[in-house]
Amino acid sequence: xxxxxxxxxxxxxxxxxxxxxxxxxxxxxxxxxxxxxxxxxxxxxxxxxxxxxxxxxxxxxxxxxxxxxxxxxxxxxxxxxxxxxxxxxxxxxxxxxxxxxxxxxxxxxxxxxxxxxxxxxxxxxxxxxxxxxxxxxxxxxxxxxxxxxxxxxxxxxxxxxxxxxxxxxxxxxxxxxxxxxxxxxxxxxxxxxxxxxxxxxxxxxxxxxxxxxxxxxxxxxxxxxxxxxxxxxxxxxxxxxxxxxxxxxxxxxxxxxxxxxxxxxxxxxxxxxxxxxxxxxxxxxxxxxxxxxxxxxxxxxxxxxxxxxxxxxxxxxxxxx
Amino acid sequence: xxxxxxxxxxxxxxxxxxxxxxxxxxxxxxxxxxxxxxxxxxxxxxxxxxxxxxxxxxxxxxxxxxxxxxxxxxxxxxxxxxxxxxxxxxxxxxxxxxxxxxxxxxxxxxxxxxxxxxxxxxxxxxxxxxxxxxxxxxxxxxxxxxxxxxxxxxxxxxxxxxxxxxxxxxxxxxxxxxxxxxxxxxxxxxxxxxxxxxxxxxxxxxxxxxxxxxxxxxxxxxxxxxxxxxxxxxxxxxxxxxxxxxxxxxxxxxxxxxxxxxxxxxxxxxxxxxxxxxxxxxxxxxxxxxxxxxxxxxxxxxxxxxxxxxxxxxxxxxxxx
Numbered sequence: 001x002x003x004x005x006x007x008x009x010x011x012x013x014x015x016x017x018x019x020x021x022x023x024x025x026x027x028x029x030x031x032x033x034x035x036x037x038x039x040x041x042x043x044x045x046x047x048x049x050x051x052x053x054x055x056x057x058x059x060x061x062x063x064x065x066x067x068x069x070x071x072x073x074x075x076x077x078x079x080x081x082x083x084x085x086x087x088x089x090x091x092x093x094x095x096x097x098x099x100x101x102x103x104x105x106x107x108x109x110x111x112x113x114x115x116x117x118x119x120x121x122x123x124x125x126x127x128x129x130x131x132x133x134x135x136x137x138x139x140x141x142x143x144x145x146x147x148x149x150x151x152x153x154x155x156x157x158x159x160x161x162x163x164x165x166x167x168x169x170x171x172x173x174x175x176x177x178x179x180x181x182x183x184x185x186x187x188x189x190x191x192x193x194x195x196x197x198x199x200x201x202x203x204x205x206x207x208x209x210x211x212x213x214x215x216x217x218x219x220x221x222x223x224x225x226x227x228x229x230x231x232x233x234x235x236x237x238x239x240x241x242x243x244x245x246x247x248x249x250x251x252x253x254x255x256x257x258x259x260x261x262x263x264x265x266x267x268x269x270x271x272x273x274x275x276x277x278x279x280x281x282x283x284x285x286x287x288x289x290x291x292x293x294x295x296x297x298x299x300x301x302x303x304x305x306x307x308x309x310x311x312x313x314x315x316x317x318x319x320x321x
Numbered sequence: 322x323x324x325x326x327x328x329x330x331x332x333x334x335x336x337x338x339x340x341x342x343x344x345x346x347x348x349x350x351x352x353x354x355x356x357x358x359x360x361x362x363x364x365x366x367x368x369x370x371x372x373x374x375x376x377x378x379x380x381x382x383x384x385x386x387x388x389x390x391x392x393x394x395x396x397x398x399x400x401x402x403x404x405x406x407x408x409x410x411x412x413x414x415x416x417x418x419x420x421x422x423x424x425x426x427x428x429x430x431x432x433x434x435x436x437x438x439x440x441x442x443x444x445x446x447x448x449x450x451x452x453x454x455x456x457x458x459x460x461x462x463x464x465x466x467x468x469x470x471x472x473x474x475x476x477x478x479x480x481x482x483x484x485x486x487x488x489x490x491x492x493x494x495x496x497x498x499x500x501x502x503x504x505x506x507x508x509x510x511x512x513x514x515x516x517x518x519x520x521x522x523x524x525x526x527x528x529x530x531x532x533x534x535x536x537x538x539x540x541x542x543x544x545x546x547x548x549x550x551x552x553x554x555x556x557x558x559x560x561x562x563x564x565x566x567x568x569x570x571x572x573x574x575x576x577x578x579x580x581x582x583x584x585x586x587x588x589x590x591x592x593x594x595x596x597x598x599x600x601x602x603x604x605x606x607x608x609x610x611x612x613x614x615x616x617x618x619x620x621x622x623x624x625x626x627x628x629x630x631x632x633x634x635x636x637x638x639x640x641x642x
Contacts, residue, residue, distance in 0.1 A: 027466040082422035101403035109462040145348040
C-alpha cells in the first residue's frame with residue numbers, strides 16, 4: 001500500500017521510462033511538452049490505488065495507468081484546439097506553440113500510444129480492459145460534443161449540464177478506478193462499486209471546479225476569478241439560476257450574459273446571490289461528495305486498505321485550487 | 322474464394338451492419354458522411370482477399386477489415402484539415418462542411434471505433450493484430466508528419482520522398498495483407514511475404530498517382546491535370562528532376578516552382594520531358610509493380626488461389642484514374 005506521494009513517484013518513474021521515439025521530432029515534441037506541464041496525474045493514481053486495494057502493483061496496472069494518462073492528455077490537446085484556448089496550466093497550448101496541424105497529429109499519435117500500452121496487458125484481461133477503455137473514450141468524445149453544442153445555446157438545463165460533465169469528465173475517473181480493480185482481481189460487483197465511486201467523485205470534482213472559478217481565491221487557483229462568467233461558459237451556477245429564475249429574472253440573466261463590461265462578473269455574482277445559487281451549488285457538491293464516500297465505504301475491503309484512497313478523495317474534493 | 326466485386330459486396334454488407342450510434346448526431350454524421358463518399362475499399366478488400374488465401378472468411382477478418390477502413394477514413398478526415406483541402410472525391414471535405422472542431426472530434430471517435438472492432442477479434446490473435454495495427458498507425462502519423470515537413474522545403478530527395486510514401490501510404494496496404502494472412506493462420510514467413518507484397522504494391526500505387534496527376538486524362542481521373550505541379554506538391558517527378566538536374570537546371574526548376582501563371586504546368590512538363598523524367602517514373606512504377614508480383618508469386622499457396630488477388634493488383638497498378 002502506497003500513499004498518494006509514493007504512488008505518483010512510482011508512476012512518474014514508469015511513465016518517464018516509456019518515452020516517445022526521437023523522430024520525427026516535431027511529431028513527438030508536442031506530446032512531451034504537454035505531458036511535462038505537470039498536472040496531478042489523478043487518473044493514473046486512482047487506477048493504481050484502486051488496484052492496490054486488491055493486489056500488489058504490477059505491469060498490467062502501470063501500463064493501464066499510462067494508457068489512461070496518455071489518453072487524457074490527447075483529449076486535452078484536441079480540446080484546447082476546439083476551445084481556442086491560449087493557455088493550459090499557465091503554459092502556451094500546443095496548437096498555439098506548434099501550430100494547428102501539429103496539435104492535431106501529435107494528439108492522434110498520443111491516442112494510438114495509449115493502445116500500445118493497453119496491448120501490453122496480460123491476455124486474461126485484455127478484452128475487458130480495452131472494452132471499458134473504448135466505451136469510456138467514446139463517451140468522452142460524446143461529452144465534448146455536448147459541451148460544444150452548448151456554445152450555440154443561450155442556456156442549458158441542469159440535467160443537460162450534468163449529462164455533459166458525466167460524459168466529459170466523470171466517466172474517466174470511474175473507469176480509472178474500475179480498470180485498476182479489474183486488474184487486481186476484484187469481483188464484478190466490487191469493481192462496479194468503485195466505478196460509481198470514481199464517477200460520483202468526478203461529478204463533485206467538476207462542480208467544485210465551477211465553484212472555485214466563481215468563488216475561489218485567484219491567488220490560489222492561479223486563474224482569473226469569474227473566468228467562466230466572463231466567457232459565458234455553461235456551468236452549474238448558470239444552469240441552476242435559469243432553472244429557478246422566474247421570467248423576469250431569466251430576462252435579467254440573459255442581459256447579464258450579453259454584457260461585456262468590467263462589472264459583469266460582480267453583477268452576475270450578486271444576481272446568483274439573490275437566487276441563493278452559491279448555497280445550492282455547495283449543497284450539491286456536498287451531496288455528491290457524501291455519496292462518493294458512502295460508495296467507497298461499501299467496497300468490501302477492510303478500512304485500513306482504503307486509507308490512502310480516502311485521503312486522496314478528501315484532498316480532491318476539499319481543494320482550494 | 323471471392324472476386325473483387327463479390328468481396329466488396331460482402332464487406333459493405335458487414336460494414337453497413339455496424340452503424341455509429343444515432344446521438345449526438347453532429348458527432349456521428351460527419352463519420353457517415355465521409356464513409357458514404359464511396360472509395361474503392363481497397364484496404365479491407367486486400368485484408369479479406371489475403372485471408373481467403375488461407376481460410377474461409379470469418380468474423381475476425383471482417384472486424385479487422387472494418388477497423389482498417391475506419392482508421393483509413395479517420396486519417397483522411399484529419400489530413401484534409403491539415404492540408405486545407407476543400408474537396409475529397411468531389412465532395413466538400415468534412416471540416417468545410419461541418420467545421421474544424423467537428424472534423425477533429427468526429428475523426429477522433431472514428432479512430433476509437435477501429436479499436437472497438439479490433440477488440441472483437443478472438444483472444445488467440447488479439448495481441449499480434451493490435452500490435453501490427455498500432456505500429457502501422459504510428460508509422461502513418463509519422464509519414465503525415467514528414468509530408469507536412471516537406472512543405473517548408475524547397476525540394477526533397479528521392480530517398481526522402483520514398484520514405485514518406487512508404488510510411489504515409491504503403492505500410493497500411495502491407496499491414497492489410499499481413500493482418501488478413503495472420504488471421505487466416507498463415508506462417509510468419511508467409512504473412513511477412515504478403516506484407517512486402519502489399520507494401521511494394523503501395524509504392525507503385527502511389528507513384529502511379531503522381532503519374533496520373535501529371536500525365537493522366539482529366540476526363541478519367543476527375544481531377545485537374547497537373548494539380549500537384551500547380552500546388553508545388555513534392556512528388557516523385559519533382560524529386561527526381563532535382564536529383565538529376567545540374568546547377569543551372571535546378572535554378573530553372575526553382576523558378577518554375579515560384580511561378581503562378583497559366584503556363585506553369587505546361588512549362589514544367591516540358592522541363593520534365595527534357596530531363597526524361599516521365600520515362601524514369603514509368604520505369605520506377607514498372608520496377609515496383611514487377612517486384613510486387615514476384616513477391617506474390619513466391620507466396621507458397623497454389624496459383625489458383627491467388628487469381629483474384631492478382632486481378633486486383635493488376636487493376637490497381639494499371640488503372641487510368
